[in-house]
Amino acid sequence: xxxxxxxxxxxxxxxxxxxxxxxxxxxxxxxxxxxxxxxxxxxxxxxxxxxxxxxxxxxxxxxxxxxxxxxxxxxxxxxxxxxxxxxxxxxxxxxxxxxxxxxxxxxxxxxxxxxxxxxxxxxxxxxxxxxxxxxxxxxxxxxxxxxxxxxxxxxxxxxxxxxxxxxxxxxxxxxxxxxxxxxxxxx
Ligand SMILES: [Zn+2]
Numbered sequence: 001x002x003x004x005x006x007x008x009x010x011x012x013x014x015x016x017x018x019x020x021x022x023x024x025x026x027x028x029x030x031x032x033x034x035x036x037x038x039x040x041x042x043x044x045x046x047x048x049x050x051x052x053x054x055x056x057x058x059x060x061x062x063x064x065x066x067x068x069x070x071x072x073x074x075x076x077x078x079x080x081x082x083x084x085x086x087x088x089x090x091x092x093x094x095x096x097x098x099x100x101x102x103x104x105x106x107x108x109x110x111x112x113x114x115x116x117x118x119x120x121x122x123x124x125x126x127x128x129x130x131x132x133x134x135x136x137x138x139x140x141x142x143x144x145x146x147x148x149x150x151x152x153x154x155x156x157x158x159x160x161x162x163x164x165x166x167x168x169x170x171x172x173x174x175x176x177x178x179x180x181x182x183x184x185x186x187x
Contacts, residue, residue, distance in 0.1 A: 025056025027086060034059040034082035036075060036150065037094040038066045038101070042173040047094065050176030059088055065101030065140065066093055068153045080159055090184065091154055091166045095147040096173045102146075104139025143170050144181050151182045 001009075014020065037047060039062045048054070059082040061075055068075050082088035110123070110133070126133050140146035151168040154160060165184030171177070 023055040029056070029058045029082075029086065029088055031057045032087055032089040033057075033092060034061065034079055034086075034088040034090075035092045035094060036061045036063075036066050036068070036079065036154075037171075038062065038096055038099055039064055040096060040099065040173060043096060043171065046173065046176050047171060050171065050178065059086060065099055065146065066095045066150065067101065067140070067146065068150045069136075071153060071157055076154070076157060079154060080157075083161065083164060089164065091164060092169060093147050093150045093154065093166070093182075094169045094171050094178075095143045095150075095181075096171045097143060098173055099139075099143060101139040102143055103141065104137070106134040106137035109137045110134070147181045151184070155184075155187070 031053070035051075035058050037043060037060070048057075048060075051058075059078075061078045061082075063069075063075055068079075070076070079088075079091060083091070113123075114120070123133065140149075147168040147170060151166050155166045160166075166182070166187075167180070167184040168182030170179045170181055172179075
């Protein structure tokens with residue numbers, strides 16, 4: 001059975017059995033916060049449990065590395081929508097130790113792309129179009145610095161209203177322990 005069929009089969013039963021009833025909530029976060037974190041598989045259940053978050057408690061945005069790569073990209077837009085339309089009053093950026101984006105170099109990624117059929121010609125076209133693919137695929141060196149940088153970008157975004165605390169934390173993907181990097185109430 002394919003993954004997709006497995007999901008669809010399970011889903012049919014899930015709905016028939018009314019399993020969803022215990023998750024019923026609204027689109028507004030009970031705890032009035034929006035969290036930006038990493039897509040790491042280890043955080044899928046661990047992060048909400050370690051923060052005592054249940055369904056409906058927070059808006060959760062995930063990408064590779066908990067990064068805001070562009071001030072007008074979809075991550076920043078999601079944060080602004082959460083603040084202006086969905087009643088989020090505080091923002092948390094949560095990076096983690098042993099992140100796939102930590103120390104990520106563009107070269108091995110580009111090599112994998114080539115093995116999967118992306119041609120030098122395509123890469124050259126991007127380059128001549130002014131797209132720095134190597135820069136785009138560059139990870140970060142230090143998770144604390146990366147979290148602090150994301151907090152800084154969000155905090156100083158021209159469209160973020162004054163007085164919204166932006167906190168920065170790093171989570172241990174094994175124990176769930178949080179370390180505070182930026183206390184948003186202090187800045
Ligand atoms: Zn990660």
